[in-house]
Amino acid sequence: MDSIQIYAAAIGGILLLLLAQSMIRQLGYRIMFLSRLARFFAHITQRPWFFFLKHFVYSFILKRKTFIGPISRSEFIAQLIYWGGTATCNMFKVTTTSAAGTRAGQLAVVNLALLFFGRRFELLSDLLGIQSATYRRIHQTVGLMTCLQGSVHALLNIRRAISTSYELGSPKAEVDNTAGSSWYGSDFLHSSNESMLCVYYKTPFYLEHLCVGDALASLTGEKYFIVALRNVSASRIGCRAEILRSRDKSAAQIMILLNRPFKVRAGMSLHIWIPGLGIRSFFGSHSFPIAWWENDMQGRAKVISLLVKPKSGFTKRLLYSKPHQLRTFIEGPYGVPIDFLGYDRILMVATGIGIAAQLSYLKELVGMKDEKRSTRTLYVVWQVDDESNLDWVHQWMDQLLLMDRGVYMLKFGIYVPPSDNEAPTAWNSEHNRIWKIPGTINPEKIVGNWWSDNGKALITVLILQQFLQIKKFVTE
Secondary structure, eight states, X not given: OOHXXXXXXXXXXXXXXXXXXXXXXXXXXXXXXXHHHHHHHHHHTHHHHHHHIIIIISOEEEOOOSSSOOEEHHHHHHHHHHHHHHHHHHHTTOOSHXXXXXXXXHHHHHHHHHHTTOSOHHHHHHHXXXXXXXXXXXXXXXXXXXXXXXXXXXXXXXXXXXXXXXXXXXXXXXHHHHHHHHTSSTTHHHHOHHHHHHHHHHOTHHHHHHHHHHHHHHHHHHHHHHXXXXXXXXXXXXXXXXXXXXXXXXXXXXXXXXXXXXXXXTXXXXXXXXXXXXXXXXXXXXXXXEEEEEEOTTSOEEEEEEEEOOOSTHHHHHHTSXXXXXXXXXEEEEOOOOOOTTOSEEEEEEEGGGHHHHHHHHHHHHHOOSTTTTTOEEEEEXXXXXXXXXXXXXXXXXXXXXXXXXXXXXXXXXXXXXXXXXXOEEOSOGGGOEEEEESOOOHHHHHHHHHTSSSOEEEEEEEESSSEEEEEEEEO
């Protein structure tokens, strides 16, 4: 087994391990024995895992800059291993320029195979059991590596072709020029099948490596088949969506009556395609977090609600569309569920429209019937731009408070713009479970007070800026 085979086997092995743990996790939700075994394993590894989170995952080497970042210690180590291992493979037992060019082409093929399945980041991240943002960073890194290796392969082959004593029309020169030019450009797969065959002929192990890709492709095809089932039934094609606008038109709720009910978990998102909004909406789908859902008697969602704040393009057309039902096609849901059962205290922080994704966690938490339900504390901190933003979610807040009646573990702290009254006031709820607080969120004060109590705690932060980021901090 040469270095390329070891490199390909390592990448394929990592993919298979991720796929295996994802399948075991999914089975754990359905098989009680596996679920208890997973919780026991999580309990005995709790302290090492907390150490890893504190010192590697949430400890950053580089803060967010304009074009890069943030980069945590764990990501830096992973990138160092990946780039260092690839560079070692580039140079291992390579003594000539020709061999270096061939090796770079082989490495480009290995990495290129990983990019074939990246049309939907959420789809692959769900299959592998990782967060979508993590898979996106992996995809970007592998894409950069593929471009670099392809460029090195092309340049070295061009250099060899120029320096060779063969005439330009000879068979060897034609192969060299084809191989060199094929790696340099985005249309490689469509324009240079002969070059790929040459590379695979020299390194037949890639056929085995791509078996991993074939497995992922078959799973992807299966997932797309399920997506087709979501939208097609004997009675109709597509789902029905109704657009409910807030009074000040600062947000809109998309209420989707599903064609076929399915299971929904907190933190999941949905891709929607509404061709009736115009020609531009006909060609693309858009992803939104699931804010709320209503279940049928079998515990499957029959109605799903999305909360959208208009900016431009699709969301703006959505807000100002005519008030009628629209045929909607959905894809998903996507998202890796989070197990909240082990936590005694949960703090959720959101600003603006970011509350949409937190609502699904609130619905799932309040509806849990576990042994910690009577002692669990759940506090939601939400900062709004205007008090009218409360209209976005008031009906769901009422349902949450009704679900929580008798337990009273849920409390809201809503930060509103300052007014003449600077003191916090209880607002429209029994047992003072909703407080309106003038001003902005003070993260240091809130988190400091939260950590001062005993018990296992979780903080989720969901702030909508350029991207939606969720950071979790776990302590005892």
